[in-house]
Amino acid sequence: DADVTQTPRNRITKTGKRIMLECSQTKGHDRMYWYRQDPGLGLRLIYYSFDVKDINKGEISDGYSVSRQAQAKFSLSLESAIPNQTALYFCATSDTRTGLGYTFGSGTRLTVV
Amino acid sequence: AQSVTQPDIHITVSEGASLELRCNYSYGATPYLFWYVQSPGQGLQLLLKYFSGDTLVQGIKGFEAEFKRSQSSFNLRKPSVHWSDAAEYFCAVGAYGGATNKLIFGTGTLLAVQP
Numbered sequence: 247d248a249d250v251t252q253t254p255r256n257r258i259t260k261t262g263k264r265i266m267l268e269c270s271q272t273k274g275h276d277r278m279y280w281y282r283q284d285p286g287l288g289l290r291l292i293y294y295s296f297d298v299k300d301i302n303k304g305e306i307s308d309g310y311s312v313s314r315q316a317q318a319k320f321s322l323s324l325e326s327a328i329p330n331q332t333a334l335y336f337c338a339t340s341d342t343r344t345g346l347g348y349t350f351g352s353g354t355r356l357t358v359v
Numbered sequence: 360a361q362s363v364t365q366p367d368i369h370i371t372v373s374e375g376a377s378l379e380l381r382c383n384y385s386y387g388a389t390p391y392l393f394w395y396v397q398s399p400g401q402g403l404q405l406l407l408k409y410f411s412g413d414t415l416v417q418g419i420k421g422f423e424a425e426f427k428r429s430q431s432s433f434n435l436r437k438p439s440v441h442w443s444d445a446a447e448y449f450c451a452v453g454a455y456g457g458a459t460n461k462l463i464f465g466t467g468t469l470l471a472v473q474p
Contacts, residue, residue, distance in 0.1 A: 348395075
């Protein structure tokens with residue numbers, strides 16, 4: 247099993263729908279992150295969480311929300327999806343004790359039509 | 360503000376040739392620097408990282424990178440490229456500790472390898 251698992255791997259949804267992307271990890275890391283990747287823009291940080299009670303906005307949080315249900319689970323929601331949220335979404339984890347070396351999930355490709 | 364610049368969007372090299380991917384960063388404190396590789400349809404894999412010490416860092420798959428503080432650069436190199444190295448490469452900068460403990464990524468360099 248992968249250390250960081252994202253579900254679903256691919257999703258097509260309609261404009262205005264609510265959608266949740268899920269991330270779970272078996273690394274035992276305390277920190278979790280959501281990034282989106284767009285061609286030519288690299289990875290941009292949406293939200294991050296340093297522990298279960300800590301949630302922080304990243305550079306592009308508008309239109310998104312997150313929930314840290316447990317140390318191992320961090321979900322990203324799009325309350326009302328719009329086409330410009332079509333992107334590849336990555337979850338990542340890191341460990342306070344060992345530094346910033348992220349472990350990434352395999353990504354969720356989201357298409358909003 | 361922190362930023363990372365990868366000036367080359369696309370690079371094509373011949374198999375067996377040497378490779379250098381450029382990365383420049385802007386960061387007010389001592390940076391922590393990373394290179395990641397993303398193969399098609401895959402997540403990002405850590406190639407190497409620099410925290411402190413020797414400025415020449417060895418990574419996986421035969422890659423190395425050199426930190427040059429005076430030039431604010433952290434260029435990735437490989438002496439002989441293999442076809443399997445075709446992928447997208449991302450440089451990232453961050454800090455360890457405190458509220459800034461997160462990575463900022465460059466826009467990536469897409470590497471193509473010619474036979």
